[in-house]
Amino acid sequence: MLTVADTLIDKLKAALDEDERIALRAAGFSPTWSYDRETFTIDSAEGSVAARKAGGSPINDVDGEHIARHDPARALRQVAAHRKLLELHPIYSKPKLGFIAAPDRKDPAVMYEQVGVEYMCGKCDQWRHEEFYHPEPWCDTLLALAEVYGIEVPADVR
Numbered sequence: 728m729l730t731v732a733d734t735l736i737d738k739l740k741a742a743l744d745e746d747e748r749i750a751l752r753a754a755g756f757s758p759t760w761s762y763d764r765e766t767f768t769i770d771s772a773e774g775s776v777a778a779r780k781a782g783g784s785p786i787n788d789v790d791g792e793h794i795a796r797h798d799p800a801r802a803l804r805q806v807a808a809h810r811k812l813l814e815l816h817p818i819y820s821k822p823k824l825g826f827i828a829a830p831d832r833k834d835p836a837v838m839y840e841q842v843g844v845e846y847m848c849g850k851c852d853q854w855r856h857e858e859f860y861h862p863e864p865w866c867d868t869l870l871a872l873a874e875v876y877g878i879e880v881p882a883d884v885r
């Protein structure tokens with residue numbers, strides 16, 4: 728069964744994979760870029776690319792610096808760091824048990840039945856006692872990470 732946690736974590740992993748794939752293709756042999764205000768070019772060890780608007784005019788310095796600042800080298804560092812965060816915040820689940828109050832139960836030794844699933848982040852809820860399990864499949868750190876990638880989190884998860 729695919730849980731909400733699996734779905735959101737899978738989406739986050741897919742976003743990281745896509746960012747990495749695009750950054751690697753853009754990087755070629757030179758992932759570090761800079762912006763040249765004189766030539767309006769994005770420069771790397773492989774050469775320069777003219778940074779132009781749709782009409783052919785040069786982009787402004789702010790846009791050029793932004794493009795260079797978010798070069799493939801930075802994108803790859805970001806992907807690596809976010810993968811570390813995912814590893815540092817593993818989400819565990821366990822069946823949520825409820826007391827069976829029905830007097831006509833068949834086996835009197837069975838006092839509990841599964842009524843749902845509970846989750847716990849292995850990093851944020853470090854003590855691993857029963858009270859640290861909660862109904863949300865993500866911790867606040869992973870929810871914040873999802874925001875970076877524009878992943879929608881269901882309202883009832885927050």
Ligand SMILES: [Zn+2]
Nearest residue numbers: 816848851866
């Ligand atoms: Zn966490």
